[in-house]
Amino acid sequence: MITRFRQIEMRLMGPLTMIPIVLLLVILGTIAALPVVATILSELVADFVPPALQHLTIVVLGTAGFVGILALNPIYSIWLERKVAAHVQDRLGPMRVGWHGLLQSFADGVKLMFKEDLVPRDADRVLFGAAPMLAVASAFAAFAIVPWGVREDGTVLAVANLNIGVLYFIAITSLGALAVLMAGWGSNNKYALYGGMRAAAQMVSYEIPTAILVLVVVAQVGSLSIPDIVNAQAGGILGVGDWLIFQLFPLNLIAFVLFFICGLAETNRTPFDIPEAESELVAGFHTEYSGMRFAFFFLAEYGNMLLVSMLAALLFLGGWIGPFGSNPLLFFVKGFGLVVVQMWLRWTLPRLRVDQLMGICWKYVIPISFFLLVVTTVIKGLL
């Protein structure tokens, strides 16, 4: 009985012992975001950059920044994931390579690079090779619309400030499902094919509530553009009160929780990781992958985790708006904080069955999100 309580206590409290490590992650994330910080610095010296080149500077530095984040993201995310897992399970996790195992992922990355690049004899070589590229491309392309701040004069700091930002996000992330199907088919392996089919079915199903929940936000703000959505959340008590999650309480809170659940499902994270359920499917769609191609799938997975977290932060948690005024760092803290929550959930909850997963989506999440859409629209119309 005591051990049982101990287990539950560890599950709940484990992440709290992670606070120093989370702080470290924020620092690391900031280092990875250096090009972005450089952009912000360049705002301070905006007088030295001719006006004609300012937009170009934002685009170039932003692209470099996000590519840097995405390339480094799996390295420290995997380390953090192992640390969170270890602390939830009352272990220490990697401790040997570097301070608290900090360099472990670099060592693993180097190992992956030198691993043999295997292609199964009967694999469909074209699709087998194209799948990891498509996965990474769809994860990277979606970051183009993620804005990370706004300047004094109202210029949005984003690689592409699209008027249809959220539509672009939903559209591009749907390419990920194709990559998974491609990998599952190209491997010519029954476990990979099952994993690919499951993943695609799951992604297609959860795309529907994701789109509806995004529409809940769009209907309240009246814009598809992400900077507009964030700017609509400015002001309020302590700069926090007008975050969308606190508006129309508790409707938007429910919408945020559902959006986060859908994000978990779309990135195939536990409790929705049935496409790569080890106990049933070996490793799902990436069973046959090794070396760098395998690393590419990890790059895409962790990139998607970060993307979903950042989108949730932008749509519901006010993006760069907070108690200390508007600050790009605040946005990164929120984004990486939600990534930590994803990891926490992964190591706390058991995996769902296929029928339960579909049941949750079609019987609960979709009806509730339709209800939220109708109610928020009606309230918005009456106000």
Next chain:
Amino acid sequence: MESMASAAIFYGVAALVLGSALYVVVGKNLVHSAFALVAAFFGVAVFYVYLGADFLAGAQVLIYVGGILTLLLFGVMLTNQIYNLNLRSGAIQVVPGALSAGLVFALLVWIIQSVDWGAMDAGDPGPTSESIGRLLVGDYLLPFEIASVLLLIALMGAAMLVRRRGSGSS
């Protein structure tokens, strides 16, 4: 400089669309053909971007690539004995085929030449989503509703067709 780069991208994408569309028709591998269709649809979305139709481009990728093609791939992958399927894509009835294709081509050219497209000034086209929304629930509300009811009927019909008869009353 910029117009040259944009022309280069345009012709590159055009080649991609035509090439992959051709592969969809003549390809021997059903799954490869389905994936080639992804490139064709995606290229068309790029053309929408060139035309300044940003909302349409997003919707094209979302609906065709994300929705329809994934379902199509499901269908293809669930096809029985797909590995030793012998696709016949040779040329038969060359003369009638060429004639009808030539007629359609001539018709299209004639229409494209004779219609006044109301071409606008080159330059940065404004956002389109707001005007599309106003038109859909304003001037064109009835066609919009008819289309959605039609889709609803199609959905219910599909559910009706696949329902097993006599298996439980629910």
